[in-house]
Amino acid sequence: MVEHPRRPPLGGDLAQRVVDLIAPTISHNINVMDEHGTIIACLDPSRLGTLHRGAQRVIAEGRGVLVTSPEPGTSDRPGANEPLMVDGELRGVVGVTGDPNEVAPLARVVALTVQLLIAQEHEQDAVTRRHTEARDLIAALGSGTTDPDAARSRLTSAGLAPPWSLALWAAAEPRADASAAPPSLAETAVVRINADAGRRAAVLHGALWLVGTGTAPPPHSLGLPADSRHLVTAPTGDVDVLLAHAEEARALCRYAGLIPTLAVIDPWSRAIAVAVAHLPPRTLAHLAGRVASLTEAQRRTVLAVGSTTSMQAAADSVYVHRNTLLQRVERIRSATGLDLRRADHLTTLLMGLYAREAVGTSHTRRTQPHRKTGRNTVETHEWRA
Incomplete structure (x- = not known):
């Protein structure tokens, strides 16, 4: 038999907030007693912490009780007392002071109102707790100091079974310091995502993060702006890969320009982007300066050569003749001293283009009209483990 954990007792602070909220609307005193019959909320401070005999009868009998003649030596007052049910459980008692026959109908309404307010508070507490747990989980995954076994334990505690995927969204425009800024409606998306048992989300490091079981949801399903920057990993059962x-x-996230937008069509390399993100600022500036003189067409040529297997394939990808591409290669060599036909030079040029994106001086990745159809080509890039 599975034993469900017992709910914590009804708190006095919460009960008092509810009493203070309702009391001004009626002309009678309201008491809230816990599951033992002790008064935990009341407009009369002198009665707090005292035992309410009428409430004990309600708890023992599971029904409303009218107190007409209070027992001598108790803090009871004439009035009506009703069971306080929360999530189907008897959690306490609500009492309304006054002529028992007059306040009995009112006590039932007040008890229902208290139940609804406490249920709402509990739900809000649960939502806040889920958000805090999600933020702690994601922060631990990206910290660089979390042990794989500890990460696996955290994921399990959050109800996330393998395979896991990770997704990230950021605003199209980075902050002034080039770091990521959250997309609009990110907080709304967090609430929606954390209501799903198989996913957890948080706004962290200037971006909306999501970790979950299976494939990450498509960007449009979260209602985020179409120009958001976006990364998504393929599901993996290896916690080291997820870390x-x-x-x-x-x-x-330190250099949001390295994160592709949803409308990106040019090739994007996770490996190069990550490598550039770890470079010191002075090195980034030096690399960006090496490609500063390149034209838009020359930058596209570098990306094409870096993402294809031959000069002919590169020419086809940018819709030019092979001889035209080779002429561009020569002009790039003259401008930078780097020859695209050499692997080491090509790597330097590619890193230079990514460095320009990182420091925000160029926009090499954008939506372009397709040469044949005239329509904008849109592609979502995935991280590959």
Whole structure:
């Protein structure tokens, strides 16, 4: 037999807030007693902490009780007392002071009102707790100091079974210091995501993060802006891979320009982006300066050569003749001293383009009209483990 954990006792602070909220609307005193019959909320401070005999009868009998003649030596007053049910459980008693026959109908209404207010408070507490737990989980995954066994334990405690995926959204425009800024409606999305048993989300490091079981939801399903920057990993059952992805995402948040937008069509390399994100600022500036003189067409040429297997394939990808592409290669060599046909030079040029994105001086990734259809080509890039 599975034993469900017992709910914590009804708190006096919560009960008093409810009493203070309701009391001004009626002309009678309201008491709230806990499951033992002790008064935990009341307009008369002298009665707090005293035992209410009428409430004990309500708890013992599970029904409303009228007190007409209070027992000598008790703090009871004439009035009506009703069971306080929360989530189907008897959690305490609500009492209304006054002529028992007159306040009995009122006591039933007040008890229902108290039940609804306490249930709402509990739900809000649960939502806040889920948000806090989600933030702690995601912060631990991206910290770079979490042990794999500890990470697996945290994921299990959050109800997230493998395979896990990680997704991240940021605003299209980085902050002034080039770091990520959360997309609009991020907090609304967090509430929606954390209501799902298989996913957890938080706004952290300037971005909306989501970790969950299985494939991450499509961007449009969260109602985020279409120009948001977005990364998503393929599901993995290897917690070390998940930790690596989270640590890389945290690094990329320092330079949001390295995170592709949803409308990106040019090739995007996670490995290069992450490598550039870890470079010192002075090195970033130096790399960006090496490609500063390149034209838009020359930058697209670098990206094309870096993402294809031959010069012919690169020419086809940018819709030019092979000889035209080779002429661009020569002009790039003259401008930078770097030859795209050499692997080490090509790597330097690619890192230079990514460095320009990181420091916010260029926009090499954008939506372009397709040469044949005239329509904008949109592609969502996935991280590959």
